[in-house]
Amino acid sequence: MILFGGLFAVTVLMAVILDAIFGEPDWLWRRLPHPVVLFGKAISVLEKWLNRPAVQSALTGRLAGTLSVAILLLFGAAGGYFLQLWLMSFGFVGWLIVALLASSLIAQRSLYEHVQHVAEPLARFDLEGGRQAVSMIVGRDTRKLDEAGVARAAIESLAENYSDGIVAPLFWLVFLGLPGIICYKIVNTADSMIGHRNERYLYFGWAAARLDDLLNLVPARLTMILLLFSPVSLYAPDGHARQSWRSFLADARRHRSPNAGWPEGxxxxxxxxxxxxxxxxxxxxVDEPFVNDGGKRALGANDIQMALRLYLRACQIQFLVVSVLAAVALI
Incomplete structure (x- = not known):
């Protein structure tokens, strides 16, 4: 929107609306490779070619990982830029195709559905079903989770993925167009695949992890604002939600991630x-500290539903903000 002028604002709005209505239709992605799947395959190829943890030094491993990310971003930025220019030369049909491509990299509807699928079995007292559903959206071991642990994992995933699966892609789409959202998703996918501090990826995944932290720096804080101030009636019996900013900032900074603590908090x-x-x-x-340590810990399906209510209202406010930006860009 910023670089491509007022007309691109229409494309951004269409992308948000298309994702909200259709999400990620299974019938389409069973027939076509999802863009994120393609990004993942490219990352895997480069990792097999360039990552040699048994023989590489820390410096060599980091350089190899940085080179891999740089190659991916070069192709992603160039491909996205020229594809967008070519498609938008066809007028409205081209804008619609760009919007469809961008909408496939935003996850408003699918995130809601995945988290809702966790709440449903818990509401039926089906703990095993809840564990299975939440295992689809978190990386932790879910086999030992009790009801509160399943609900907590689902709500954490909702908060984190709202930031890096919706607000961040939309942020980079607004500022840098299709190449911006493509490059963001490449980095985010690389971080999820190779940004782990284990023996194989400790050095090779360093660049992907650090760049993902950087690209999410502003979106995570925007997500925090959307969640904190979206007008929705929520049950907070002890008033902890109104504690001081100092307590909130301490919580956000205590989190293992430099960004995830803001939406989670x-x-x-x-x-x-x-x-x-x-x-x-x-x-x-792994003994991680609690965020909002004094809050309720006996969580269940009702708490997930309240989290989804807050998420929906935040998405609505986000849409209004994008609409205002679009209107300003069109003037």
């Missing part, structure tokens, strides 16, 4: 619940 404060905390990864207990 906002969600925790609005719902008066405790998020994060100890969890299992690959059978090993």
């Amino acid at each position: 906002a969600m925790a404060r609005r719902l008066n619940i405790a998020l994060s905390g100890p969890r299992y990864y690959e059978g090993e207990l």
Whole structure:
């Protein structure tokens, strides 16, 4: 929108609307490769070619990982730029195709559906069904989770993925168009695949992880604002959601991630619940501190539903903001 003028504002709005209505239709992605799947395949190819953890030094591993990310971004930026210019030369039909491509990289509807699928079995007292559903959206070991652990994992995933699956892609789409959202999703996908601090990816995934942190720096804080101030009536019996900014900032900075603590902290404060905390990864207990430590910990399906209410209202406010930006750009 910023670089491509007022007419591109219409494309951004169409992308948001298309994703909200259709989400990620299974019938389409069963027949065509999803863009994120293509990004993942490209990352895997480069990782196999360039990552040699057994023989590489820390410096060599980081350089190889940086080169991989740079190659991906070069092709993503150039491809997105020229594809967008070519498509938009066809007028409205071209704008619609660009909007469809961009909408496939935003996850408003699919995120709601995935989290709703966790709440449904918990509401039927089906703990195993809840564990199975939440295992589709989190990386932690879900086999030992109790009802509160399943609900907490789902709400954390909702908060984090609202930031890096919706607000961040839309942010880069607004500022840099199709090449911006493509490059963001490339980095985000690379971080999820190789940005782990294990023996294989400790050095090779360094560049992807650091760049993902950088690209999410502003969107995470925008997500925090949307969640904290979206007008929706929520049950907060002890008033913890109205605690001081100093307490909130301490929570956000205590999180293991430089960005995830902001949307998680906002969600925790609005719902008066405790998020994060100890969890299992690959059978090993990781003792993480709680976000909003004084909040409610006995969580269930009702808490997930309240989180989804807040998420929907935040998405509505986000749409209004984009609409205002579009109107200003068209003047």
